Amino acid sequence: MLGLTGRSSDRQKPNPVVAKANKRLASRFYQLRTGHFLTGQYLAWTTRRPDATCWWCQYSIQTREHLFKNCPQWRCQQKTLWTTVLKETTKLPGPTRRRDRTSIAELLADERCSQAVLQFLTTTDIGRTSGPPVAEDEGRGQRGLGVGSAGPGGAGLGEGDGGD
Numbered sequence: 044m045l046g047l048t049g050r051s052s053d054r055q056k057p058n059p060v061v062a063k064a065n066k067r068l069a070s071r072f073y074q075l076r077t078g079h080f081l082t083g084q085y086l087a088w089t090t091r092r093p094d095a096t097c098w099w100c101q102y103s104i105q106t107r108e109h110l111f112k113n114c115p116q117w118r119c120q121q122k123t124l125w126t127t128v129l130k131e132t133t134k135l136p137g138p139t140r141r142r143d144r145t146s147i148a149e150l151l152a153d154e155r156c157s158q159a160v161l162q163f164l165t166t167t168d169i170g171r172t173s174g175p176p177v178a179e180d181e182g183r184g185q186r187g188l189g190v191g192s193a194g195p196g197g198a199g200l201g202e203g204d205g206g207d
């Protein structure tokens with residue numbers, strides 16, 4: 044009975060690597076893990092942005108996956124990240140993590156990769172802001188005439204995000 048019951052608490056215990064990081068960084072990391080991360084996808088879902096477009100490269104859906112693997116804005120950092128991840132996971136016991144076969148969920152759950160992920164967050168603006176202000180009046184206003192709808196005007200939904 045004693046001692047044989049594995050480590051069921053592993054999941055809840057704070058990640059030691061992340062615990063050593065500064066608070067802001069750590070909080071970005073945990074947001075990333077829970078999915079409450081400032082991606083276009085998440086912000087569109089919370090209605091803080093009108094759509095999920097990546098504000099760095101205009102790709103149609105900005106997801107964690109996109110930011111960690113594909114967004115051209117962060118190409119160098121992505122390269123460093125995945126090179127480090129591959130190196131670390133090859134060196135240490137456990138499955139080897141390669142960019143093309145590793146989901147972001149797997150990456151984040153793997154403590155061997157945490158340092159590299161934190162480094163990645165430090166060197167990018169990913170998850171730091173909710174993007175540039177949305178230019179709402181581009182398509183409207185100027186046309187004037189006819190389109191007399193008062194419009195919802197986005198009121199009510201913008202319950203501040205405490206920017207920074």
Ligand SMILES: [Zn+2]
Pocket residue numbers: 097098099100101102105109113114115116
């Ligand atoms: Zn992008």
